[in-house]
């Protein structure tokens with residue numbers, strides 16, 4: 310089964326997105342040799358079932374904490390077909406450096422601008438198509454608390470995973 314790994318800074322909605330994508334059959338285990346917990350579930354996208362992996366929060370590919378090291382190691386060891394980098398849309402500029410690191414590392418990145426409801430409430434306007442052109446990866450806006458954008462995300466993942474067979 311191909312894998313989708315969700316990565317991002319602490320507290321940006323990784324686990325809520327994970328719950329939106331996966332159903333009832335979720336397993337939680339410690340990453341080997343650590344006390345860090347990792348959740349795994351499944352999602353059907355188009356005709357294909359993917360394993361979805363929720364990772365601990367990371368700020369950079371150069372790990373400082375055990376959590377960050379696990380998140381980094383998982384990106385290398387699990388060989389995901391899609392890496393969803395989820396960021397807080399309110400702090401897009403502060404969070405894009407990790408997106409660039411992931412892209413430069415050759416990972417198949419889909420960028421998710423989450424917490425779009427709060428970003429809109431404070432008057433932010435983000436040009437998604439412009440970001441897509443600049444980064445050359447799919448970009449989707451979501452609100453994980455309500456489910457807004459999740460179907461669009463699934464469509465982009467399907468398209469992307471098809472190209473990255």
Ligand SMILES: Nc1nc2c(ncn2[C@@H]2O[C@H](COP(=O)(O)OP(=O)(O)OP(=O)(O)O)[C@@H](O)[C@H]2O)c(=O)[nH]1
Pocket residue numbers: 317318319320321322323324325326365366423424425426427451452453454455
């Ligand atoms: N308003 C709003 N709040 C959100 C959204 N997504 C997540 N949150 C809130 O953000 C907080 C963190 O969500 P989590 O899903 O636990 O985030 P996480 O990235 O898994 O956090 P860690 O595992 O601690 O790194 C929760 O209080 C969510 O309700 C969103 O789209 N809009």
Ligand SMILES: [Mg+2]
Pocket residue numbers: 323324325
């Ligand atoms: Mg979490």
